[in-house]
Amino acid sequence: MTVSDYGNEDESVYRWVNGYTKYYNAMHYKAKNISSVSLRTREGIEKLMAYMVDKNDGHPGGGIAGFSVSGDWSIYNYSGPSQAGITNIMRPKGSGGAHAMTLIGYDLSVEFDCDDDGIIDDDEKGAFIFINSWGTWWGNDGKAYMPFSAFTRSIEDGGFYRFDGEAKALCTDAEYQEPTLAMEVNLTYSSRNDLNIRFGVADGAQSTKPDKGCFAEYKHVLKAQGGDLRMQGTTFETGKTITMGFDLSELKAAVDTMKAPCWYLIVSKVISGDNGSGNVNEIKLHDYRNGKDSIVSASFKGSTAAISTGTRYFKIMTKDWFKDSSGKWYRPVNTSASRIVANTDYMQQFNWNRIFAVRKSKGGFAKIKITGYDPKTKKLTFKANNYELK
Amino acid sequence: MNSNKIYSLILVLLLFAVSSCKDNEDKEKVPVLISNDIEITLKPGEWVYYRFSDSTVVGTGIIGDKDDDAMWYKRTDWDIAFSEGGIRTNGGTAGRGIGGISIIDEETFNQDSYTDASLLYYYQDVSNVPITVPVDR
Numbered sequence: 001m002t003v004s005d006y007g008n009e010d011e012s013v014y015r016w017v018n019g020y021t022k023y024y025n026a027m028h029y030k031a032k033n034i035s036s037v038s039l040r041t042r043e044g045i046e047k048l049m050a051y052m053v054d055k056n057d058g059h060p061g062g063g064i065a066g067f068s069v070s071g072d073w074s075i076y077n078y079s080g081p082s083q084a085g086i087t088n089i090m091r092p093k094g095s096g097g098a099h100a101m102t103l104i105g106y107d108l109s110v111e112f113d114c115d116d117d118g119i120i121d122d123d124e125k126g127a128f129i130f131i132n133s134w135g136t137w138w139g140n141d142g143k144a145y146m147p148f149s150a151f152t153r154s155i156e157d158g159g160f161y162r163f164d165g166e167a168k169a170l171c172t173d174a175e176y177q178e179p180t181l182a183m184e185v186n187l188t189y190s191s192r193n194d195l196n197i198r199f200g201v202a203d204g205a206q207s208t209k210p211d212k213g214c215f216a217e218y219k220h221v222l223k224a225q226g227g228d229l230r231m232q233g234t235t236f237e238t239g240k241t242i243t244m245g246f247d248l249s250e251l252k253a254a255v256d257t258m259k260a261p262c263w264y265l266i267v268s269k270v271i272s273g274d275n276g277s278g279n280v281n282e283i284k285l286h287d288y289r290n291g292k293d294s295i296v297s298a299s300f301k302g303s304t305a306a307i308s309t310g311t312r313y314f315k316i317m318t319k320d321w322f323k324d325s326s327g328k329w330y331r332p333v334n335t336s337a338s339r340i341v342a343n344t345d346y347m348q349q350f351n352w353n354r355i356f357a358v359r360k361s362k363g364g365f366a367k368i369k370i371t372g373y374d375p376k377t378k379k380l381t382f383k384a385n386n387y388e389l390k
Numbered sequence: 391m392n393s394n395k396i397y398s399l400i401l402v403l404l405l406f407a408v409s410s411c412k413d414n415e416d417k418e419k420v421p422v423l424i425s426n427d428i429e430i431t432l433k434p435g436e437w438v439y440y441r442f443s444d445s446t447v448v449g450t451g452i453i454g455d456k457d458d459d460a461m462w463y464k465r466t467d468w469d470i471a472f473s474e475g476g477i478r479t480n481g482g483t484a485g486r487g488i489g490g491i492s493i494i495d496e497e498t499f500n501q502d503s504y505t506d507a508s509l510l511y512y513y514q515d516v517s518n519v520p521i522t523v524p525v526d527r
Contacts, residue, residue, distance in 0.1 A: 333522075334519065335459065335517070335518075336459065336516065336519065337478040337516075339515075341476065346520040355498075356494065358492075359488060360442055360443075360487075361485065364421075367494065367499050385424075385502075386442040389422070
């Protein structure tokens with residue numbers, strides 16, 4: 001997501017963006033390849049530096065990498081040698097990783113005495129430049145130094161990471177894509193880390209859940225994220241409602257084979273901290289497969305909208321077609337007919353096990369007792385008691 | 391017999407003849423029950439139109455076809471139509487007759503009573519009733 005789409009950086013650092021279009025813009029950049037680089041050795045440090053220059057393949061823009069630090073991290077003033085002019089530096093204080101940030105460059109002129117012995121050793125020279133996600137008010141325009149030694153040294157020697165597996169960077173190569181399918185979700189909820197969100201699709205209006213095997217059964221797009229805050233990341237009532245977008249292009253191959261795709265938003269509530277409450281208000285399926293945005297939506301009110309403990313399935317039908325147990329497809333046609341004898345659910349087989357009285361076209365009466373209907377032969381049998389005036 | 395008496399006799403005979411015809415016209419029609427076991431074959435995606443008076447399938451029409459609906463609406467030679475997904479009668483929005491339908495029980499069906507049938511409430515057809523048809527129809 002771009003800075004302009006993310007919006008006002010002075011608001012809560014826990015803010016989630018509100019508005020489908022912003023998520024849709026972000027869907028155009030997808031991770032093509034993710035690789036891990038260990039930064040425990042000088043070799044790894046230099047490998048990452050080379051990647052940052054040109055992604056090891058002459059890429060003109062170079063590369064960036066993600067890393068994480070523990071919840072007990074801080075930055076301090078730095079006044080040593082600097083080519084980038086940055087005056088804040090991460091000082092090792094804890095271990096492990098709980099907050100993700102991004103390495104965006106390096107400065108070999110930095111000198112940092114991480115073990116406080118008064119000597120700048122060779123491995124205490126040089127630092128990565130990283131950027132936090134909290135906005136330009138933090139650090140130097142959002143940036144600070146992370147010394148190489150924070151990765152390479154043990155905690156006892158002034159390093160930051162206790163375990164080798166934690167001292168690493170993730171290099172993500174992005175590619176441009178045009179999304180083909182996306183879901184827009186408008187929901188209201190008071191404690192967002194209660195929510196696990198998945199998506200799925202099934203063929204036919206008769207479905208009540210996604211088809212088994214759909215990726216949604218195994219993969220969460222959102223799972224217990226964001227802390228005990230309103231959906232937008234604030235504590236205000238107005239922040240309870242959010243509109244988000246989710247890329248479902250991965251399901252295109254499956255949906256292309258379907259006659260009447262039925263989409264599902266699957267919301268599981270698992271209480272974490274505060275016991276939140278709220279509703280799914282509306283969901284929209286954006287279908288871009290034909291080069292334009294075709295939208296099908298469903299709104300929910302009252303008990304059908306409520307997010308309750310357990311799992312709820314919120315459904316959008318793209319067509320009212322359904323298939324019976326034999327796999328044959330049907331659809332409803334709205335026409336003039338008797339409503340009093342019609343099925344309450346058009347997907348159910350018509351109830352022929354009934355008796356009727358009929359007033360005839362020109363007056364007079366008849367009674368019909370249906371004695372049988374064979375769906376295979378289509379033969380309908382009935383006893384007719386007809387009154388003729390003579 | 392003189393001519394006056396003949397004329398009087400003819401007049402009396404004429405008056406008697408007219409009186410007899412009038413009596414026949416005033417004789418009340420009574421309902422006659424005719425029971426039949428009927429078998430008809432439904433067609434996927436179509437109405438099958440039926441008439442009680444001679445137990446005849448009058449014709450068929452495509453469900454949801456506006457032209458077919460308009461044509462059958464104008465006709466009063468059918469009483470009821472069947473489809474795999476529902477029933478229509480010749481009244482309300484489906485036909486210009488006075489037809490309608492009522493759901494009854496076995497006991498009412500077995501009552502051989504025209505009067506009881508006439509006392510039931512008959513629901514006429516309305517528009518926008520979903521009738522199921524095959525997709526490939």
